Amino acid sequence: YERKCVFCRIARREEPGTALLPCEYEDLVCFRDIRPGAPHHYLVVPVEHMGNCKTLKTEHIPLVRRMMEVGKAVLQKNNCNDLSDIRMGFHWPPFCSIAHLHLHVLAPVSQMGFLSRLYYKLNSYWFIT
Numbered sequence: 001y002e003r004k005c006v007f008c009r010i011a012r013r014e015e016p017g018t019a020l021l022p023c024e025y026e027d028l029v030c031f032r033d034i035r036p037g038a039p040h041h042y043l044v045v046p047v048e049h050m051g052n053c054k055t056l057k058t059e060h061i062p063l064v065r066r067m068m069e070v071g072k073a074v075l076q077k078n079n080c081n082d083l084s085d086i087r088m089g090f091h092w093p094p095f096c097s098i099a100h101l102h103l104h105v106l107a108p109v110s111q112m113g114f115l116s117r118l119y120y121k122l123n124s125y126w127f128i129t
Helices: 006-011 058-077 114-119
Strands: 028-032 040-046 087-091 103-107
Touching: 006 028, 006 040, 028 058, 040 058, 058 103
Parallel strands: none
Antiparallel strands: 028 040, 040 103, 087 103
8 A cells, every 4th residue: 555646545445536436356446537538438456556567477467357357347337338449458657647557448449539549549659458
């Protein structure tokens, strides 16, 4: 737990302005992005403080898979059933604004604006899936 980390505070329910969405795993939380890049834009975050995506190792594969499961479930609960029109990924340092691992879940990609398409461009120098 990093007291100065806003995602740690959100995960511990210390930020009353951020509503947590239902999540099937106790070690993950999900909430809406404050600067949405698509009509549906959620963040899936581990409760335990972790660095950015550069710190991920092979043993984190199950965690990332669960993060993706949560993202898909939240989209489906919000009537985004076309899972071929979604984008999930991480901003690569130094392009991540918060140094706590967080998966971006965006849908529908077909409705993203020009700047969002650049900012969340598949497998670019700044955004990886």
